[in-house]
Amino acid sequence: MEPTIHRGLAGVYFDTSHICHIDGERGELIYRGYDISELTDASYEEVVHLLWRGELPTRDELSAFRQELAPLFALPDGVIEALRNLPKDTDPMHALRSAVSLLAAYDEDPDGVDDTNVRRIGASLLVRFPALVATFERLRRDLPPVTPDPELTIAGNFLYMLSGEAPSEAATRVMDVALVLHAEHGSNASTFVARSTASSLTDTYSAITAAVGSLKGPLHGGANAAVMKALEAIGSVEAVEQYVLDTLADPKGRVMGFGHRVYRVLDPRAAILRGVSERLAEESGDSTWFEMSLEMERVMDREMEKKGRQIKANVDFFSASVYRMLGFPSDQYTPIFAVARISGWMAHLYEQYADNSLTRPRIHYLGETGKRFVPIDERG
Numbered sequence: 001m002e003p004t005i006h007r008g009l010a011g012v013y014f015d016t017s018h019i020c021h022i023d024g025e026r027g028e029l030i031y032r033g034y035d036i037s038e039l040t041d042a043s044y045e046e047v048v049h050l051l052w053r054g055e056l057p058t059r060d061e062l063s064a065f066r067q068e069l070a071p072l073f074a075l076p077d078g079v080i081e082a083l084r085n086l087p088k089d090t091d092p093m094h095a096l097r098s099a100v101s102l103l104a105a106y107d108e109d110p111d112g113v114d115d116t117n118v119r120r121i122g123a124s125l126l127v128r129f130p131a132l133v134a135t136f137e138r139l140r141r142d143l144p145p146v147t148p149d150p151e152l153t154i155a156g157n158f159l160y161m162l163s164g165e166a167p168s169e170a171a172t173r174v175m176d177v178a179l180v181l182h183a184e185h186g187s188n189a190s191t192f193v194a195r196s197t198a199s200s201l202t203d204t205y206s207a208i209t210a211a212v213g214s215l216k217g218p219l220h221g222g223a224n225a226a227v228m229k230a231l232e233a234i235g236s237v238e239a240v241e242q243y244v245l246d247t248l249a250d251p252k253g254r255v256m257g258f259g260h261r262v263y264r265v266l267d268p269r270a271a272i273l274r275g276v277s278e279r280l281a282e283e284s285g286d287s288t289w290f291e292m293s294l295e296m297e298r299v300m301d302r303e304m305e306k307k308g309r310q311i312k313a314n315v316d317f318f319s320a321s322v323y324r325m326l327g328f329p330s331d332q333y334t335p336i337f338a339v340a341r342i343s344g345w346m347a348h349l350y351e352q353y354a355d356n357s358l359t360r361p362r363i364h365y366l367g368e369t370g371k372r373f374v375p376i377d378e379r380g
């Protein structure tokens with residue numbers, strides 16, 4: 001009997017989870033019971049506490065969590081040296097993926113997959129991700145790495161380690177919102193890769209290295225950088241419409257930042273980021289990127305409605321203009337996504353290691369059978 005093929009595992013449930021729920025028809029995203037719109041005033045650390053421990057922290061719990069994290073930001077010297085030795089034009093996602101893998105060599109127990117050890121590694125990766133991204137950014141600009149400030153939050157420290165200057169409260173708040181919105185999203189490609197890799201009971205670093213590699217792709221986290229590349233190439237609000245029409249006229253054309261495997265309506269994260277982008281545009285007095293994004297969304301919505309298709313803006317669409325207005329270079333957009341998603345990946349690894357089942361689906365063979373071996377000299 002022919003098996004049923006679920007290409008891309010679309011619609012397949014491979015396990016159960018208590019972390020996150022997505023209702024693609026209603027456009028709902030829920031972290032452990034809380035609709036995402038409830039969490040936009042929370043700090044990233046509060047949301048990580050929620051994802052990892054199941055509850056929002058009390059003030060004392062939050063301060064204990066921050067104290068636990070503060071000493072973990074510092075990177076091993078060997079990893080900083082490795083980043084320093086990379087060619088300056090290395091894509092920051094290649095740098096991040098390589099550095100995460102290398103961290104295992106400096107860990108006293110990289111391989112233990114008991115809950116205590118995995119959570120110890122998770123806490124260090126949570127704060128080392130921003131440190132790695134910021135350190136490589138400084139090194140490639142021939143600037144010395146900045147020692148993290150134990151008094152700052154993850155969002156604040158990330159901005160501080162990038163610029164070397166005390167971050168403004170407003171920029172830290174925007175970064176917190178971006179980190180919260182990108183923290184977790186169920187069984188997306190990179191999280192599935194993390195869980196699947198861990199399911200052989202290999203180590204946390206291997207699972208997270210694989211996840212970073214998956215996130216990098218333009219159909220996943222790489223889309224935010226692709227959105228900005230498109231906006232830069234388009235250059236003006238007036239030129240947006242023709243760009244969208246030309247892209248859609250190509251049967252393989254994709255307007256980046258639109259479409260989703262699960263959402264059939266607007267991604268709720270895109271709606272929140274649209275508001276952030278609008279506010280930043282007003283505050284900065286430069287609304288170019290926001291206006292272009294708005295026009296692209298208008299034309300896409302109109303064209304998709306004509307075709308009767310449910311392809312709406314996703315999280316990567318408005319994050320591009322937000323990061324641009326915060327001053328990030330476009331090849332840092334996907335690393336910022338990784339700085340947020342490490343929390344979701346780790347939440348899933350805690351579940352996976354706690355109750356593991358090896359991921360081992362089947363693939364339907366369509367090749368030949370029954371061929372006989374012919375020695376090489378007789379093959380002609």
Ligand code: CMC
Pocket residue numbers: 008188218219220221222223248251253254255256257258259260261262311314315316
């Ligand atoms: N622009 C134009 N057409 C699109 C788009 C788009 N952005 N997205 C989907 N389609 C069309 C696609 O061409 C196909 O058409 P047809 O049926 O005529 O061949 C149809 O919609 C279904 O597309 P699919 O790729 O088979 O569907 P999927 O569920 O695998 O798509 C997706 C999900 C995210 C890969 C896709 O929408 C896409 O490529 N979007 C652009 C990249 C992007 O923004 N990725 C970020 C995803 S959300 C957050 C994250 O993971 O980082």
